[in-house]
Amino acid sequence: MRLSVWFSITGLLLLATLLAAAFVQARQYTLLNLTVQHQDDYLALNLYQVEIEYLRLREQLRKEVDAPGSPALQLRYDIFVSRVALMHSDRAQRLLTYGEDAEAVMQTVDSFVRRADLYLGSDPRGPLSPQAAAALLSALETLDGPIHQLMLEASHRVAGRVTERQAQVRHHNRIGLALTAFLLAAVLLFAGIALRQMRSLEERRRRQAELADQLRDARIEAEAANDAKSEFLADMSHELRTPLHGLLGMLSLVKDSPRDPRATDWLGAADDSAQHLQRLIDDIIDLSKLEAGTLTLLPAPVDLATLLREVLALLQPLAAAKGLSLRLDSDPALPARVQIDATRVRQVLYNLLANAIKFSEAGAIVLRARQRIDADGVPLLAFDVSDTGIGMDGDTVLRLFRRFSRADDPRARRQDGSGLGLAISRKLARLMGGDLQAQSTPGAGSVFSFWCPLRPAAESPLTQAPALATAARALQVLVAEDHPVNQRYMAALLARLGHHATVVDNGLEALQTLQARAAGAAVPAFDLVLMDVHMPVMDGVDAAAALRALPPPIGQVCVVALTADVYGDTRERCLAAGIDEVASKPMSSVALRALLERRFGNPVAAPGTPGLPALDSPADRSGHSGELPGLLDTATLHTVRDLMGPAGVPTLYGGFFAQAEDAARRMRDALRDADTEALRRCAHTVKGAALNLGLPALAQAASRLNREAGTLAAPHLALAVQRYEEITAATRTLCEGEGLLP
Structure with a gap:
């Protein structure tokens, strides 16, 4: 408050000083302007010349009386008349008009000029005779005293005015100097107050910055604590889910094997407990996501x-x-x-x-x-x-x-x-x-x-019921997938459900195959395209957009995207490209059966084919980078064995580990070349296949590399690659012990 009062007082003083200085400057300007306007010094000199010319003309007239015919008389008269004309100017009138005597003198001078013009003017009536010259001389001599007195008074008046203006200028200069000194002092005072205020503001800003740092640290600590809680819940839920899925898988196996009749009730109770535990874990995961704001x-x-x-x-x-x-x-x-x-x-x-x-x-x-x-x-x-x-x-x-x-x-x-x-x-x-x-x-x-x-959605022309008419027959399915393991898995899964699969390696081949199939009358058209999102040459999103640009019926075929990252941007890109649905990888038989029922009614499966156990979702197996889950998922392993048969499993797992070890080598090359995008692509190809084959630890390691390759520092990224290699070797050893490799 005190600083505000001081600022106000100083500001008012500065304003008053500036106004006074402006007044003094304006006054000085007026005085200087008057000096320029009147030009009194120059005018006084001209008036003094009038008296000089008067005396010269008088002497010349005297000579003319004694010796007539001198040409100098005409010159002297003309100069005198020009000086008299100056006395009739406005500035001369203001200077000479100070009484009746001055007016009388001017009238006498004018009368003399009129008489002299008869002989010496521009249009003379006759020559100047000695008698006329003597008369003019007599009239001119009567002006001797009055002209002298008039010129003297004019000189005094000019000198007084000049002295007065000079005194005023000196007075205003003194005032201006005083105001300048005061203004300087006021500016210095204002600067001192401003400097003090700036230091006060800087100190306050420093205290506020310290307080903001403390608040930020507190917020970071609170967020870290909340994130730690959420991560703990998610990690623990993940760790509980892994043995839980194994328990459920083993229970399903035991149910189908010969046993003591009383074991049916025991297994039912164990299965109910496991299902209840699974629902509880799911609730905890959802709650942690909701509280963390990540759902x-x-x-x-x-x-x-x-x-x-x-x-x-x-x-x-x-x-x-x-x-x-x-x-x-x-x-x-x-x-x-x-x-x-x-x-x-x-x-x-x-x-x-x-x-x-x-x-x-x-x-x-x-x-x-x-x-x-x-x-x-x-x-x-x-x-x-x-x-x-x-x-x-x-x-x-x-x-x-x-x-x-x-x-x-x-x-x-x-x-x-x-x-x-x-x-x-x-x-x-x-x-x-x-x-x-x-x-x-x-x-x-x-x-x-x-x-x-309530947000109504438009009817989809691409997913309406033409397929329902053919729901009772085996479907023609085109699988676009770049990983050989995933190709064999999806083909076997579709065959197990009684449908025909055609496999291609990328989106471009999918487009070419669709067009070739549509052109062949003897071969049935495809009912469904299962399109991997991430593929070389042309990915699934671009392929779907190109497919939708084709004319019907080929441009209206149902397309379902398969991806392990069904979140946010990926899902939006897929739907914007015209893809009908986005499904998670790996695709279990139960999920695939439900998908086909949604899209095509109730397609028949192969006779005598039992339902296969559902695979857990990618989020269940590869969502966190904490302690490793089990190297093998027994429930998924049982599914793959049942799906591929004893002859197909060693070939499938052998091909996968050959590619996984080759991916590790390419990751090392990408790490050496600082090519994080290439490293991410290698990890992505391993992640999906590992999930399909029931290798959760390896899928999690690959998922972390795929997710964090662009953000991890080089040392941490090298450790992550090393961890991937260690898990690959440990998983291979375990698979060899289980008889999964040739």
Whole structure:
């Protein structure tokens, strides 16, 4: 406050000083301008010349009287007349007009000039005679005293004015010097105050920077702690999943082998426990992603009726086992296709319906789908799940969506569950721009309402039902995949499901094969293209875009992209190129069967072919770079053995390890040449094949190189390559012991 007052006072003083200095400068300019305007010194000299010429003319007239006919008289008269004319100028009048005497003298002078002009003017009437000269001399001599007095007064007046102006200029100069000195002092004072203020601001800025650094450090520590928590949850979940998948795989094998009849119940209990543990781990992973803000929605056009039927089909056996009716009530006015994240909507509805079945002993479970309009006029896609279960009181409803929160009712305590499902469902609903709420009455059941923005999607001309007419026959599938192991795996998987596979190495060959097949009348056209996203020559995205540019029917064939990174930009690029669906690698038989059912109805599999166990997703096996998972995934190994047969497994694994070791050599070359892109491509080719063959540790090492090749420092990147080589050698040794290699 004090500095502000000082700044104000100093500013006002500076302003006043500047105004005064401006006034003094203007005044000095006026005085100098007057000096230039009047030119008094020059005028006084000219007036003095009038008296001189007067005296010269008088002497010449006297000579003319004594000796007439001198030409000098005319010259003297002309000069005198010119000086008299000067006395009639404005400046001379202002200088000479100081009384009646001056006017009388001027009139006498003018009278003399008029008389003299008769003889000496420009148009004389006659020659100047001695008598006329004597008369003119007499008239001229009467002006002797008055002209002298007039010129003397004029000189005094000019001298006074000049002296006065000089005094004023000196006075204003003194004032200007004083103002300049004051202005200098004020500027120095202002500079001192400004310097002090700048130092104060700098000190305050320094303190603020220190505080900002402390806050940033605190934020970084908090974020690091949160990231560590999330990473711990994800790593531990991953570590739990690996033996869990092995347990589930071994249980499935034991179920199919001869055993003690009592083992059926034991294995059923073990399988139920493993399934419950898997659901709990999935909930923990989702919760950690939601809290860390890393869970990303992937909206895409979805057939709403198909989605709802799939959810009910999954839960129908559970409802039937408890004697419950499970019904769908969908508003016919809803759009056929909507833009949503089908996986997350399915997850929320599954949780709500599973809870309704869990807490209901009799009656019906109803899933209603409606369109609503919110207070802002925005259309909403609303779902209501109503049950006839035990219900809840108001206090229970209030804490229902908290983590690990469960009802106090003993009947609810008898049901298993983590207490995370509803908390996750509400977070997902709000992430989608909607919400999840509950209404319940004890003993009368509950109603859970879930809604999200309704965004209708256009009908896809590429995925409509022409294929349904051929759903009962084996499909013609074109597989575009650059890795030989993945090629053999996908071909065997399709053959196992009763379909025909044609394999090509890149997107360009896929386009050429499609065009050649379309041109041949004797060969059936392809029903489906399974397109790897990352391939040499032409990748899957560019190939799909080129395919969509071709005329129908070839340009309308269904295309499904296969990739191990189905996130964000990759998915958006695929959909923008005209790809119908993006699926995760590796593709299990269950996932492939579900894909074919979505796209082509219910294609028949080969007779007598049992369902194959599902492979875990890439995120389950290669998402983190912490402690290594198991070198072999027994469940996937069982799938590959069952799929390829005893003769095909050694060739498949032998070819893979030959390529994996060659990839290690090329990684070393890329590391030496600092070519991170080449290193990343080598790792990418190994990652997908390792996942397909059930080698999670090797897939994780390759995945890390693929993901972090461009960001790791050179020493850390070299260590990662060395780790990949060590894991490759250890995995090969283990595969040899298992009889997987020739």
